[in-house]
Amino acid sequence: MKTLFETLENARKYKFLGPAPLEEHLKNGMGFIEVLNRLSFDSQASHRLIDLGSGGGIPAFVIAEKFPHWSYLLVERKKKRAEFLSWAAENPIFGGNIEVFFGEAEKAARDEKFEGKADFVTARSFAPPPKTAECGCRFLKKGGFMIISEPPKTMDRWPKTGLVPLGFEKIETKQPDFGTFQALELRNFPDQRYPRRPGAINKKPLW
Numbered sequence: 001m002k003t004l005f006e007t008l009e010n011a012r013k014y015k016f017l018g019p020a021p022l023e024e025h026l027k028n029g030m031g032f033i034e035v036l037n038r039l040s041f042d043s044q045a046s047h048r049l050i051d052l053g054s055g056g057g058i059p060a061f062v063i064a065e066k067f068p069h070w071s072y073l074l075v076e077r078k079k080k081r082a083e084f085l086s087w088a089a090e091n092p093i094f095g096g097n098i099e100v101f102f103g104e105a106e107k108a109a110r111d112e113k114f115e116g117k118a119d120f121v122t123a124r125s126f127a128p129p130p131k132t133a134e135c136g137c138r139f140l141k142k143g144g145f146m147i148i149s150e151p152p153k154t155m156d157r158w159p160k161t162g163l164v165p166l167g168f169e170k171i172e173t174k175q176p177d178f179g180t181f182q183a184l185e186l187r188n189f190p191d192q193r194y195p196r197r198p199g200a201i202n203k204k205p206l207w
């Protein structure tokens with residue numbers, strides 16, 4: 001059975017992880033857990049988390065190792081990465097409750113199997129803010145949270161006028177020891193139009 005670190009070493013070997021040392025990737029994954037822990041909910045209960053653009057498995061596998069009793073959907077449009085994720089997800093340290101969707105997040109969000117089912121959506125280096133929020137909104141239950149890893153010392157990238165049609169409201173959370181994050185809460189179900197098709201989102205982002 002591989003450890004989390006060995007799994008990420010494999011991801012690195014296939015160039016599915018960025019050039020930073022593995023320890024840095026792991027710490028950023030732990031940052032997601034710190035932010036999750038600051039939202040008030042019972043982490044011992046079963047929850048559903050969807051990770052957008054999972055790539056080499058950060059933050060999804062770091063979170064799954066910590067909460068193996070949750071269920072997960074990892075969304076990835078590149079075939080080789082999706083195959084890697086499916087292979088790695090079989091490791092019992094991740095709890096055996098991980099499904100991989102090979103395809104666009106915009107398409108997964110329109111699948112009624114996944115729509116409105118998630119307690120949490122995570123995204124790290126997935127896409128610019130308007131696309132990330134638009135792709136994530138339809139997966140969430142009302143009251144669910146989206147957590148996005150942000151560049152350090154960034155300006156506010158999440159304007160209220162852009163978030164309202166998606167049903168999101170910004171949540172201020174204390175920043176963890178490692179990494180910078182933005183949390184959004186789904187206060188209302190998104191307008192039926194969202195998410196639009198990938199071409200439309202890229203051509204005309206919401207902000």
Ligand SMILES: C[S@@+](CC[C@H](N)C(=O)[O-])C[C@H]1O[C@@H](n2cnc3c(N)ncnc32)[C@H](O)[C@@H]1O
Pocket residue numbers: 016017018052053054055056057058059075076077078081103104105106123124125126127198
């Ligand atoms: C820069 S990588 C980040 C991967 C991982 N989250 C990490 O931080 O190491 C972005 C990943 O998102 C995937 N991706 C980008 N847009 C996507 C979309 N619309 N639907 C599904 N996957 C997408 C890419 O194929 C890529 O693997």
